[in-house]
Amino acid sequence: MKLSLVVPCYNEEANVPLFYETVRQDFSAAGFDYELVFVNDGSSDGTLRALQTLCAEADCPVKVIDFSRNFGKEAAMYAGLAEAEGDYVTIIDADLQQRPAIALEMVRMLDAQPEIDCVAAYQEDRRESKALVFFKNAFYRLINRFSDTEFVQGASDFRTMRRPMAEAVLRMDEYFRFSKGLFSWVGFRTEFIPYRAQERASGQSKWSFWKLFKYALEGIFAFTTAPLRVATVIGLITSVLSVIYLFVVIFQKLIFGIDVEGYATIVVLILLLGGIQLLCIGIIGEYIARTYIQTKKRPIYITKRKYKNDK
C-alpha cells in the first residue's frame, strides 16, 4: 500500500460521499494504490451511515473507526495514524477545504525528493478578521520565543508523511495532544507548500474564538514550562523593588522627617500582589491538572467498532 488518507469526520454526513468522489477523480490517474481511513469522531448526524455505505460500495480499501463518543480531532488523527498501513500517510479534512489534489502533489514531492520526510501545507492568505490575525500572530511569537519546538504560522494538520515519521508521532502517546507541536517535535525534514483553503463543501466549522483560545493555551502548556517561571521572575523583581522602597522610606523618615502616608499605596499594592499571586497559582494549577490527568493514563480514544471492506 503506497498511501493512506486519514480523514477525521465529525458531523460530515454530506461531505463523506463528496470527499470520496473527489479523491476518486483526482487519484484516478495517479497510478498507485491507496486506502481511506475514516474516523467517525462521535458524530451526531448520519456520518456513520454514510461511511458504512461508502465502505460497502467503494472500489478502494476503506477502513472506518467508529469512536464511542466525540474525542476531538487530535484523537481522531491519532487513531487514523494507528490504523494506516501506507508507506505514506496523509492527514486531510473531510470537508474538502483541503483539496485531495494537493495530497497528490505532496506524494509526488516525496517521490521526487528522498531527503524530505514530510510535506505540509500552510495557508497563505486567510480571510480572517483583523482581531483574530492579531491574536494568532501574538500566539506564534509567544510560543516560538519560549518553546524549543518550532511552530510554523498557518501550518495545518494537512500533510503527508513517510511511515517512520508517522510512527514517531504515534509514539507520542500523551493525552494532551497539540499536533502542530508534536509534528515539529519529532523532527524529520518537513517541506512547506502554500495552499488556499476552499470554502467548506457543507456543514459548519467547529472552531469558535473561545475554542481557538483554549487550543492556543493547550499548545503553550504542552510545549513550554516558561509560564511557571513567571512567578519566579515577578517575585524577584518585586523583592528587589521592595528592598529599594524600604530604604527610600527609612531615609525619608530619618533624614527628612517625613511620615509615610500610604493608605492608597498599600491598598493598591495588596490588590496587585494578591492578583499576581492568584495568577501564578492558577498557572501552576494548569500544569498540575495536566500532570494529574496524564498520570491516570486514560486512553486517547475508545473505539466502538471498526469497519473494513475487503478491497
Ligand code: UDP
Ligand atoms: N473534526 C473532528 N472532531 C472534532 C472536530 C472536527 O474529527 O471534534 C474534523 C472535522 O470533521 C473536519 C476536520 O476535523 O474533517 C476539521 O474540522 P473543521 O472543518 O471544523 O475545522 P476548520 O477547517 O474550520 O479548521
Ligand code: MG
Ligand atoms: Mg474545515
